[in-house]
Amino acid sequence: MPITGENLIGAATRRGAGETFRAVEAATGNSLEPAFASATPTDVERACALAAEAFDSYRETSLEDRARFLEAVADAIVAIGDELIVRCMAESGLPRARLEGERGRTVGQLKMFAGVVRDGGFLEARIDPAQPDRKPLPRPDLRLRQIAVGPVAVFGASNFPLAFSVAGGDTASALAAGCPVVAKAHPAHPGTSELVGRAVQAAVKECGLPEGVFSLLMDSGIAVGQALVADPRIAAVGFTGSRRGGVALMQAAAARTQPIPVYAEMSSINPVVLLPAALEARGRDIGRAFVGSLTLGSGQFCTNPGLILAVESAGLDGFLQAASAALRETQAATMLTPGIHKAYCAGVAALEANPAVTTLAQGLAGGTHQGQAALFSTTAQAFLADHSLAEEVFGAASLVVRCPDLAAIRAVLERLEGQLTAAVHLDEGDHDAARALLPVLERRVGRILVNGFGTGVEVGHAMVHGGPYPATSDGRTTSVGSLAIHRFLRPVSYQDLPEALLPAALRDGNPLKLWRRQDGKLVAPGA
Ligand SMILES: NC(=O)C1=CN([C@@H]2O[C@H](COP(=O)(O)OP(=O)(O)OC[C@H]3O[C@@H](n4cnc5c(N)ncnc54)[C@H](O)[C@@H]3O)[C@@H](O)[C@H]2O)C=CC1
Ligand SMILES: O=C(O)CCC(=O)C(=O)O
Structure with missing residues (x-):
């Protein structure tokens, strides 16, 4: 797969008109081909507009279709083959064995989220049936589910160019939640980012999803990231990097007319x-x-x-x-x-x-x-x-x-x-x-x-890769493991909606076969 240095905006590839830059070979400091061109404000605008356009349809994809999409992303990353590892070694200076392991972790993480989506437990469906005869006041019919928050901006980390980058944990959990992703490539590994980004783009197409589900923007500096966080269509941010960078994004998010959450994993001495x-x-x-x-x-x-x-x-x-x-x-x-x-x-x-x-x-x-x-x-x-x-x-x-x-x-x-x-x-x-x-x-x-050391985070259901500030910007969350999906969800209650208007997760008869909380008690599908 040729690396062209272009931005991936929905289904299109577009050469940025901003400042050009090249990846640097970590071991030598030499420049690598090709030249990348930073995205412009128009590119950011287009990627965010497409993401917003895709949101309502993507978040209501069936659980099976969304799970298959995550698996298709995983398969497309594997299909890049050795070219991905070779480019990533050059850009990061990390050895082959480490990067092959990291690719396995990235793919495994996407597949774990496919399982989380199929299971449907993340929807946290709850039903408090109406009690029309309750005294002194009748109780309405109340049903709750979690919905995706909206398009998410993801900033890849320099130190994990695969597992914490373009299709890493933030992207996997946001896509699993039903959020389109606009990723900002880390300038330390733009070629790796493009290869992975093209794999995600191909999976979007293969699965017949709206093109705005994924975009990837390049930048040698911080202007694109700032514009992305400021865009009113972006609903949340995932970041791994320096304390300075994370705090700058928290400030940019808080300064918006409509502030949004930033999930930044920053500094720790463990x-x-x-x-x-x-x-x-x-x-x-x-x-x-x-x-x-x-x-x-x-x-x-x-x-x-x-x-x-x-x-x-x-x-x-x-x-x-x-x-x-x-x-x-x-x-x-x-x-x-x-x-x-x-x-x-x-x-x-x-x-x-x-x-x-x-x-x-x-x-x-x-x-x-x-x-x-x-x-x-x-x-x-x-x-x-x-x-x-x-x-x-x-x-x-x-x-x-x-x-x-x-x-x-x-x-x-x-x-x-x-x-x-x-x-x-x-x-x-x-x-x-x-x-x-x-x-x-x-x-x-x-x-x-x-009796161990913290390096090498297990990707699983009981993992917390988080912690109070400044380890992260929000100590109630994790950026690794299945719980990471909750950063990109929010609960909605449906009061007295007719059956025909209810989302499938909350309908009588439980058509999605979910575990649901009925009047506070967990009820198995089919019970
Ligand atoms: N705690 C951790 O997990 C990590 C910490 N670091 C620390 O960060 C230092 C620099 O490493 P980088 O990976 O380059 O981290 P960084 O925080 O400088 O950059 C990470 C990403 O955020 C963007 N960014 C940074 N500042 C921004 C701003 N003000 N506005 C908009 N976007 C911004 C960058 O363009 C890049 O895409 C390291 O020396 C190390 O101290 C780096 C990697 C991981
Ligand atoms: O130790 C690990 O496996 C993950 C470390 C990490 O999250 C990071 O360095 O950003």
């Missing part, structure tokens, strides 16, 4: 608590496993373990020795973009220059575009006194906070902003300490895990 019994029993093993998680994908995971908390002990010394030894042998790895590499180097330099911070170990030095892993330590007292130490350094750097006691660990956790994950390493002897920390962790994070 505290890891090492409890005393676990450290004493296997501090060295935990140290080696920690370095594996820290350096995965050159540390470019929002779930990266950026903060380690432990009480001073021989076990902690063992952890630090093993982690430092493993880190010193770690190869430097290509980072996603020169900008991300520069930001990482600046973050590491700031830690090195901080008098309260000690450099424990560094990975092997690398080339111009490669990130060198680094491990630092400080004290709980210094951490609590210096807010800059809690800032995300996006890459393979982590800070160990040496604590005098468990109370200091708790004080550091209380100081942290919202996080995506917290990991606790524990043995049975640590259960009392862990129990005492759990309420703090629940207040701070979206996912609590034991």
